[in-house]
Amino acid sequence: MDKELLLEVKNLSCFYEGKRKGLKKPERKQVLKNVSLKIYKDEIVGLVGESGCGKSTLSKAILGLITDCEGDVIHYSKLPQMVFQDPFSSLNPEKSILWILEEPLRAQGVPKQERKERALKMLDRIGLGEGYANRKPDELSGGQRQRVAIASAIITHPKFLIADEPVSALDVTVQAQILRLMKELKDEFDLSYLFISHDLDVIYQICDRVMVMRNGEIVEENETQKLFDDPKHPYTKKLLNT
């Protein structure tokens, strides 16, 4: 085992502020309990669990979007990116597709000419073509938007990408296309994914390794095939049976 480590999470606990009741101080609800995990180069790690179990919280905490946390998150790669579930709010409605794809490069100070070339190339790669360059997001379908969201996340060549339910808002045929695209891009761009989903079918199709989460804890972790063949934890068995 001599794989390059990309992300290490050690004993991470996260909290949310509950609802304020009258004058009492709001309750501090613990959402993640002592989560530890490692993600290596070139792998797709699935995170599965029921909604509300803390999957999205974990992803946000890893990216520093939640501040009330204890424990350590260590990134060994620069600028990890994220693809969100809802393809409708993940693209700026006022901007053109080309602008959206260029913006990550702009933030890194890539010169104008190169920026445009790379964005157009990317647009072509995700199967949309130059005709879409000047369209606005609301002229695109959900699947097309998700392609653009993925493209703008990886256009700066990050090593690590979190995909939070990237296909669950899409219908099944589109799901398959997006999963295929993500697999291809993983090889072309040397990516690793943390792939979050509640859908075991999707996890089975794409992941190398799976973690099962329940009530803010990771209860089981194994290679995908082994986990599906021989689940150890009763909760995993229950998930697989439904």
Place this chain on the structure above:
Amino acid sequence: MKKVKLNANIFTLCGGIIAGFVTVLTVMGFFWTPYDPNAMDADAKKLAPSLTHILGTDNFGRDIFSRVLEGAGTTFIIAVSVVAIGCLLGIIIGALCGYYGGAADVILTRICDSITALPSFLLALVIVSVIGAGTYNIIIALGILFIPSFARIVRAEFAKERERNYIKSAKLMGVSDLRIMLVHILPNTKGVLLPAITIGFNNAVLSEASMSFLGIGVQPPFASLGAMLSESQTYLSSSPWYAIGTGGMIVLMILGFSLLSEGLSRNSSKI
């Protein structure tokens, strides 16, 4: 669906035509008026509208049309300055409050709320009585009073947009906060900001007119629509065209811009 679109277009179209007409007249007034607006003519006092004096003359024999043009110019400049001050500071305050939140947000929001809770005209009176009457002073007074209304809507929009995923993505890409606010979020507020600006312009015109009408705004001999309306009421029975010409200009200005604002907000809520 089709009907809504049609209505919105009619509002924008009529508003645009009237507002455009008023703006052209006003801008023309800066460069050319048929007569010198302040030239008195003892032989031509209180003349009824005719071909030589389209809107007649006032008690000093001054050409009312020329004065309306000049007065509209003054009112226009005051209203535009007031909206510019209110909108600019409102955007800055609203954007910072909405984007960062926190204690400063709570305090500034409460201050804005308390300013809005008091009758704005009364507050303007207070400010003017402290800093004195005059064109620049009412720009400052009204400008300050216009900040909260802009700050509030901008804050609400920023607080809403901040939570959306494209902003989180932008943060992850390493886009600076300033750029996120100006380039990513601000263009998304235009749907509510444009109608607010046109409504604000109307309110500024009305406020200036009422303050000058009460004699605490633009001081004679400078013409402003409010000041002229105030003068004209003395001669309402003997030369009603004075009040009609001046009032008509105010009505056109307000009507044009409120139709435009109505059209704009219908257009933006449609999407």
